[in-house]
Amino acid sequence: MQNPPSQPTGSVTPSKVIHMRNVGPEISQNDLLQTCQPFGMVSQLILLRSKNQALLQFQELTSAIQMMQYHQNQQVNIRGRNIYMQFSSHQELTTTQQPSDGQTPTSRILLVTIQNPLYPITVDVLSQVFSPFETDPRGTVEKIVIFTKQAGLQALVQYSNPMAAAHAKGALDGKNIYANCCTLQIQFSNLTELTVRENSEKSRDFTNPTLPVSRAPPPMYGQLAPTQQMMGQPGQFPYGADKSCLIVSGLAERMDCDRLFNLFSNYGNITRIKLLHNKSGVSLVQMGDNMQANMAMSYLKSLRLFDSPIDINYSRYSTISPPGVNSDGRTKDYTNSPLNRFTRQDSKNFRHISPPTAVLHVSNLAPTTAIEAVNAHLGQHAPVVASRMFTETQGQRKQALVQFATVEQAAEVICLLHNSPLEGQNIRLAFSKNSI
Structure with a gap:
């Protein structure tokens, strides 16, 4: 059983800094930002993984007060875990309050990881994304360097001051550059200054236009530009x-x-x-x-x-x-397995790729199969919350959407029952973007 907060919300002086407890390892920085950003701009977020705690600072005191008042009567629950919050005794986060993972909240340099980069990511693209946060008095984007490491495609973005970097981090962390792809994961860098030796598609010093200019072709992470390419179509990729x-x-x-x-x-x-x-x-x-x-x-x-x-x-x-x-x-x-979903370049499965959700798409059903049979079959592992049957416009093939209580349950059903027999057909299961 989880313990209640050690002290009530109003027992300390209101602060822009919120102290969060019971922040388990399954909870990401983006999960916390999504909970807090509806109340105002978040300028800094420190995860204290060893203590299952976090410190989050709003730009405005009123934002912190509104969030604490809202959650006095509504428990914060993230990924099934109750999060307990109180005003921090600190009015501001300082350089001495650094997390164990080495992030520096007051750094002016951001380390950006771009997940699922289906489209070309160049200096010009990142400049368009990060420059809206350079307006005075927040500072300007000075340098950008793009590279690949074990974590994947990454970039370093240097601002002229830490305030601009904090503003950009709070606004962009967890956001997509393009729809459903090129997701940004942002943290503060330990570096104090970026070194740029040439201006190119992968590095740029906006403060020094006299640097040598590289004419190398831009990196290609997808075959076509976003306006020309179907979302999710596979192509070249920068990794080896x-x-x-x-x-x-x-x-x-x-x-x-x-x-x-x-x-x-x-x-x-x-x-x-x-x-x-x-x-x-x-x-x-x-x-x-x-x-x-x-x-x-x-x-x-x-x-x-x-x-x-x-x-x-x-x-x-x-x-x-x-x-x-x-x-x-x-x-x-599984090289020649007929169950591989993307063997054809024009497969419609590319259009339906979805992150794990609590709703599953069920296909390859027999013409006579009823929704009750689908519910009973998939309900072997976890109770079905809701479901509906529909018919594909082309081909008149019956399909279904089935919802479970949690994403975890839906993922487990895929593991256990994808390609399992139901009334003479081996059904196909996939995560669905649609709701019931």
């Missing part, structure tokens, strides 16, 4: 060939190769999956290409499955060897 293999940890005992396939195949074709012998709960998943691997990692990282949050990173291995005679089912090859 070794970035198509992922290492997945935190898996429950009941997860096997096929169940991992059922989940990860929502975001790309699967080549092979291997359950590691010497590491319990750890598996390698090789995707069809590096764009699909990045998409799977972006959407599934920290997802809870069977009461265990999974973690996903790029593997140091570039490929998984084909299963041998004595693989005991711990390595499986």
